[in-house]
Amino acid sequence: MASGEVASSATAKYLQIAADLAAQIKSGALAPGAIVPSEAELIQRYGVASGTVRKAVAELRTAQLIETYHGRGSFVRSRPPVQRKSADRFRRTHRQAGKAAYLAEAEASGGVPSVTVLFVGPTAAPPEIADRLGLPAGTQVLARKRRYFRDGVPTEEATSYLPWDVVKDIPEVFAENPGGGGIYARLEEHGHSLAEFTESVRARLATKPETKALTLSPGAPVIHLVRDAITTDGRVVEVCDTIMAADQFVLDYRFPARD
Amino acid sequence: MASGEVASSATAKYLQIAADLAAQIKSGALAPGAIVPSEAELIQRYGVASGTVRKAVAELRTAQLIETYHGRGSFVRSRPPVQRKSADRFRRTHRQAGKAAYLAEAEASGGVPSVTVLFVGPTAAPPEIADRLGLPAGTQVLARKRRYFRDGVPTEEATSYLPWDVVKDIPEVFAENPGGGGIYARLEEHGHSLAEFTESVRARLATKPETKALTLSPGAPVIHLVRDAITTDGRVVEVCDTIMAADQFVLDYRFPARD
DNA sequence: CAGTGGTCTAGACCACAAA
DNA sequence: TTGTGGTCTAGACCACTGG
Incomplete structure (x- = not known):
């Protein structure tokens, strides 16, 4: 499709990506402390633009599922007991x-x-x-x-x-x-x-x-x-x-x- | 400057814009309930791209200073007493x-x-x-x-x-x-x-x-x-x-x- | 309908961290 | 130096709201 392609499905792409990654975290496929695939890789894997991946990652961060570190990568949060x-x-x-x-x-x-x-x-x-x-x-x-x-x-x-x-x-x-x-x-x-x-x-x-x-x-x-x-x-x-x-x-x- | 222009100052542009708007809200120049200038206008006023303005607005939203409504606009939050x-x-x-x-x-x-x-x-x-x-x-x-x-x-x-x-x-x-x-x-x-x-x-x-x-x-x-x-x-x-x-x-x- | 915010692209350059 | 996330551009189209 041409540029300016846009979500037409019910839920936004970035939310789908976030949900997908969240499921991997909850299932244990991405274990606590593990490094999350880099944004560059996520761009390739999901075939979307950088901004879309970044919004997905931001979503996971506000959901407290991951922590991001400039220059190092994103990591699955290990939730210590309260x-x-x-x-x-x-x-x-x-x-x-x-x-x-x-x-x-x-x-x-x-x-x-x-x-x-x-x-x-x-x-x-x-x-x-x-x-x-x-x-x-x-x-x-x-x-x-x-x-x-x-x-x-x-x-x-x-x-x-x-x-x-x-x-x-x-x-x-x-x-x-x-x-x-x-x-x-x-x-x-x-x-x-x-x-x-x-x-x-x-x-x-x-x-x-x-x-x-x-x-x-x-x-x-x-x-x-x-x-x-x-x-x-x-x-x-x-x-x-x-x-x-x-x-x-x-x-x-x-x-x-x-x- | 050429395209791909980027923040070189200490704090990001979107944070500066957010701080500027926040100051207007706290000073009362933007009163509770008042409509915040549209994103299109903010783009012109600050001479930045849409994405930058949107990040600034998102910042104000998470700071609980404004509420945004799809298709209507953004409004200064009226904080009812707790x-x-x-x-x-x-x-x-x-x-x-x-x-x-x-x-x-x-x-x-x-x-x-x-x-x-x-x-x-x-x-x-x-x-x-x-x-x-x-x-x-x-x-x-x-x-x-x-x-x-x-x-x-x-x-x-x-x-x-x-x-x-x-x-x-x-x-x-x-x-x-x-x-x-x-x-x-x-x-x-x-x-x-x-x-x-x-x-x-x-x-x-x-x-x-x-x-x-x-x-x-x-x-x-x-x-x-x-x-x-x-x-x-x-x-x-x-x-x-x-x-x-x-x-x-x-x-x-x-x-x-x-x- | 026009105007608004929401999503998305396809790049660019910058700042930081590790090898 | 390489790879990472962070910021930014200059557009596009979509979905919602109101007149």
């Missing part, structure tokens, strides 16, 4: 046993956890954080930003914000490693007895910086979780702002059927 | 006041809620559901599938699954409208006193059918929530499987700092 996050991870008994929350969690999930501290120091509180802490926006607070890995793969990035008057007498929270049980253990040792936590969960697409930080494909979804730690006095002594790779986590909650 | 979902919506006092959960919720969020019942009837329980109900996979259960709207816009689709022996004596749950307080009120009237709920939250990209059902752009994220309703006997008497448009919701949880 981590379950439940409120249990903040149990005081875990803290007293010297476990930080992420470690208490990792025990049940399998996989080797690790943390990198990206920043610890004074910061001007962003508006939403300041609001939750009950402080004027821009007030100086202590920020602790860290990135969590699982089997060496970044899965989560969290920033804790603590009011300055709370932390100024707790030297450990300025250190990279705040010691056994994490910062919540340190807060309780210094008279800030924790009564409850509140969490707000949102989901959205990753921003450009987030795709870099968590090595996500563009267009990948993230879970944005903001947690307030509240003392028995009713004061919010910490706000933790977390971005998680959505495909890595299931969040579990439990609440009573109250009157 | 709905907050908290465990409070299941309070028994709400049920006794005759309010279903979604209504109790809508009161606080603003916007006019509505529901369409898509299906009520017997179904073979899907594996994950059967597992939660403590039944063999494929057991016949009652399914209630409905779609929720807000100001006429679909936001959420939920399917409840109930064991047959629980519902067989409760005629109201087979009706489209189960009566004041919803099915939880009916369950409690028939001796199934609810003790607690558990919810599992995941986020992922919408599937093709979900984009249709919730009128989402392709590549839009959804929240997948599965809730178990548990009686004082410890039995799971309902599993509710919900898909929500991620940009419409914030989920709030609260839990004690237990020992």
Whole structure:
């Protein structure tokens, strides 16, 4: 046929190609970690133009089935089992046993956890954080930003914000490693007895910086979780702002059927 | 320059165009609901080829800034304020006041809620559901599938699954409208006193059918929530499987700092 | 009908990675 | 240097929407 040839079938060519490759992945013919045929080869195999193959590949990428690397090739994604996050991870008994929350969690999930501290120091509180802490926006607070890995793969990035008057007498929270049980253990040792936590969960697409930080494909979804730690006095002594790779986590909650 | 001209600057042309349009949207120059200049006009205005403009537009779409409609044009998204979902919506006092959960919720969020019942009837329980109900996979259960709207816009689709022996004596749950307080009120009237709920939250990209059902752009994220309703006997008497448009919701949880 | 976005072609050149 | 994916062109035709 002449140039300018166009799909006349029900579904677009690029979707057919994507579906074909997806079937090969699901059937195991293309195993996790395997390299996907190059675009040049797909062009030949399916007899289409480059743009069409590229759209098919883009489709597989947003479907989280493959990852593409400039200059190297495309690879079938190996989907690590998800981590379950439940409120249990903040149990005081875990803290007293010297476990930080992420470690208490990792025990049940399998996989080797690790943390990198990206920043610890004074910061001007962003508006939403300041609001939750009950402080004027821009007030100086202590920020602790860290990135969590699982089997060496970044899965989560969290920033804790603590009011300055709370932390100024707790030297450990300025250190990279705040010691056994994490910062919540340190807060309780210094008279800030924790009564409850509140969490707000949102989901959205990753921003450009987030795709870099968590090595996500563009267009990948993230879970944005903001947690307030509240003392028995009713004061919010910490706000933790977390971005998680959505495909890595299931969040579990439990609440009573109250009157 | 000759044909085959190519980006040599740091960031790609299509990203520059997308950023330019995004700035116009954020500044209000392109107001919510306004029509975005047609692709043909953007081609002229920026002096690029069609493919480049289309990639820029695709970028804005995945950034949730615009919606595109075949044959009509592209429009700046009007972001309705999000709905907050908290465990409070299941309070028994709400049920006794005759309010279903979604209504109790809508009161606080603003916007006019509505529901369409898509299906009520017997179904073979899907594996994950059967597992939660403590039944063999494929057991016949009652399914209630409905779609929720807000100001006429679909936001959420939920399917409840109930064991047959629980519902067989409760005629109201087979009706489209189960009566004041919803099915939880009916369950409690028939001796199934609810003790607690558990919810599992995941986020992922919408599937093709979900984009249709919730009128989402392709590549839009959804929240997948599965809730178990548990009686004082410890039995799971309902599993509710919900898909929500991620940009419409914030989920709030609260839990004690237990020992 | 004219105008819109959606798909597709058949190339080109660029940027990156590995041998 | 070779091969990979990423960007871009300058068109074409198709499918949908509205007047």
